[in-house]
Amino acid sequence: MKRNYQNELDRIIQKRGDRMPRVLLHSCCGPCSSSVLEYLTQYFEVTLLWYNPNLYPQEEFDRRFRTQVELIEKMDLADKVSVLAEPWKSEEYYARVKGLEEEPEGGKRCTECFRLRLLETAKLAKHYGFDYFCTTLTLSRYKDAVRINALGEEIGAMLGVSWLPSDFKKQGREVRSSQLARQYGLYQQLYCGCEYSLHSREEYEARQAEKSE
Numbered sequence: 001m002k003r004n005y006q007n008e009l010d011r012i013i014q015k016r017g018d019r020m021p022r023v024l025l026h027s028c029c030g031p032c033s034s035s036v037l038e039y040l041t042q043y044f045e046v047t048l049l050w051y052n053p054n055l056y057p058q059e060e061f062d063r064r065f066r067t068q069v070e071l072i073e074k075m076d077l078a079d080k081v082s083v084l085a086e087p088w089k090s091e092e093y094y095a096r097v098k099g100l101e102e103e104p105e106g107g108k109r110c111t112e113c114f115r116l117r118l119l120e121t122a123k124l125a126k127h128y129g130f131d132y133f134c135t136t137l138t139l140s141r142y143k144d145a146v147r148i149n150a151l152g153e154e155i156g157a158m159l160g161v162s163w164l165p166s167d168f169k170k171q172g173r174e175v176r177s178s179q180l181a182r183q184y185g186l187y188q189q190l191y192c193g194c195e196y197s198l199h200s201r202e203e204y205e206a207r208q209a210e211k212s213e
Helices: 005-015 030-040 058-074 090-096 108-127 144-161 170-183 197-213
Strands: 020-028 046-051 081-085 130-134
Touching: 005 170, 020 030, 020 108, 030 046, 030 058, 030 170, 046 058, 046 108, 058 081, 090 108, 108 130, 108 144, 130 144
Parallel strands: 020 046, 020 130, 046 081
Antiparallel strands: none
16 A cells, blocks of 8 residues: 555644654755745754755855755744754765766666765764654655655664654645745756756756757
């Protein structure tokens, strides 16, 4: 039977009572985090983790982080959301995906990218005593929520920290994130983030340009 991660999250929220559990939320970018933060801050004490060593080049990493901070400020969430930011560590990403450089977008290389970021989130969640760890990655229709949740559960079980299940695209939150990004004039990236996705985007644009000639 196909799992409904939103229902699982709803049950956790319902059981929390008046308590605000602490969750360490990995964010992939400001626009994706917008509707997720709007939602989660109603029920959890949220700390946002900025750990994205996959982003390329560093200028893009810096720009997306600035956008993340800008979003929190514009949504008036600075008193509700703490930020834990790690510097650009591209060597950690390249070490993780070594040998998978030729994999297609969405394949094994992406799985290892997810694993790398979730593993770091779980380690920090355990170190700082969070009740849960989670990620905004399930907001996108282009990301496999089943795969991401499976990785989160696997890593959580390995490290002894609770994974917060999610499929954040549900209940209109993917559309809501686009609305918020436009409302606040946020920078919206044109590629997933890594060097390989950038090249794929450039190749696609070149093909489209050829067709239009």
